[in-house]
Amino acid sequence: NAGVTQTPKFRILKIGQSMTLQCTQDMNHNYMYWYRQDPGMGLKLIYYSVGAGITDKGEVPNGYNVSRSTTEDFPLRLELAAPSQTSVYFCASRQHRVVYGYTFGSGTRLTVV
Amino acid sequence: AQTVTQSQPEMSVQEAETVTLSCTYDTSESDYYLFWYKQPPSRQMILVIRQEAYKQQNATENRFSVNFQKAAKSFSLKISDSQLGDAAMYFCAYSSDNAGGTSYGKLTFGQGTILTVHP
Numbered sequence: 001n002a003g004v005t006q007t008p009k010f011r012i013l014k015i016g017q018s019m020t021l022q023c024t025q026d027m028n029h030n031y032m033y034w035y036r037q038d039p040g041m042g043l044k045l046i047y048y049s050v051g052a053g054i055t056d057k058g059e060v061p062n063g064y065n066v067s068r069s070t071t072e073d074f075p076l077r078l079e080l081a082a083p084s085q086t087s088v089y090f091c092a093s094r095q096h097r098v099v100y101g102y103t104f105g106s107g108t109r110l111t112v113v
Numbered sequence: 114a115q116t117v118t119q120s121q122p123e124m125s126v127q128e129a130e131t132v133t134l135s136c137t138y139d140t141s142e143s144d145y146y147l148f149w150y151k152q153p154p155s156r157q158m159i160l161v162i163r164q165e166a167y168k169q170q171n172a173t174e175n176r177f178s179v180n181f182q183k184a185a186k187s188f189s190l191k192i193s194d195s196q197l198g199d200a201a202m203y204f205c206a207y208s209s210d211n212a213g214g215t216s217y218g219k220l221t222f223g224q225g226t227i228l229t230v231h232p
Binding site: 031033035040041042043044045048050058088090092094098099101102104106107109 | 117119122146148155156157158160163165204208209210217218219220221222223224225
């Protein structure tokens with residue numbers, strides 16, 4: 001009963017490097033989301049998916065890419081990391097009905113230097 | 114676009130006292146949900162309470178209750194008998210339930226309120 005699992009928990013990247021943040025859920029949720037949280041701020045939506053093979057941009061998608069080949073996995077790709085991407089990244093998923101709420105992963109703290 | 118505003122960057126309360134955190138939102142939709150999430154230093158996002166917009170009755174979960182004023186677009190969180198473990202960042206969040214809309218199912222967050230509990 002793992003819920004939403006994110007890896008890694010921490011990462012330091014150099015400017016220009018690339019990496020993939022992994023997100024896996026075992027609840028058979030169709031809806032999955034990637035948010036970023038800048039220091040002292042609320043969460044902002046990067047990308048989301050309504051099911052395998054279907055993804056769409058959120059509020060702040062620039063510099064990121066996603067894919068959804070399975071129901072369980074929703075990785076977030078950072079290409080050419082920039083200091084502005086220093087943030088905490090959260091993956092979340094939910095059931096079909098919004099009322100049941102969202103399950104969040106424990107976050108990935110990313111620092112770009 | 115929907116917006117959520119938390120006007121109190123920080124709040125403090127004495128242990129066992131009551132504190133109210135404020136939240137206002139802006140939307141043109143009629144079907145939506147409002148949430149309060151707690152984020153302790155561990156970073157985990159924990160759902161505290163939820164409110165369905167079509168329900169007039171305010172939601173309550175143990176020591177946590179809300180004051181939902183739909184016409185005023187206000188959604189405040191009251192924490193009674195505050196405990197040291199309540200210290201955290203609290204986020205107000207909105208989600209549309211309009212399946213035909215562009216905001217359907219996406220959470221929009223406020224900026225957060227840091228709550229300090231003094232012993």
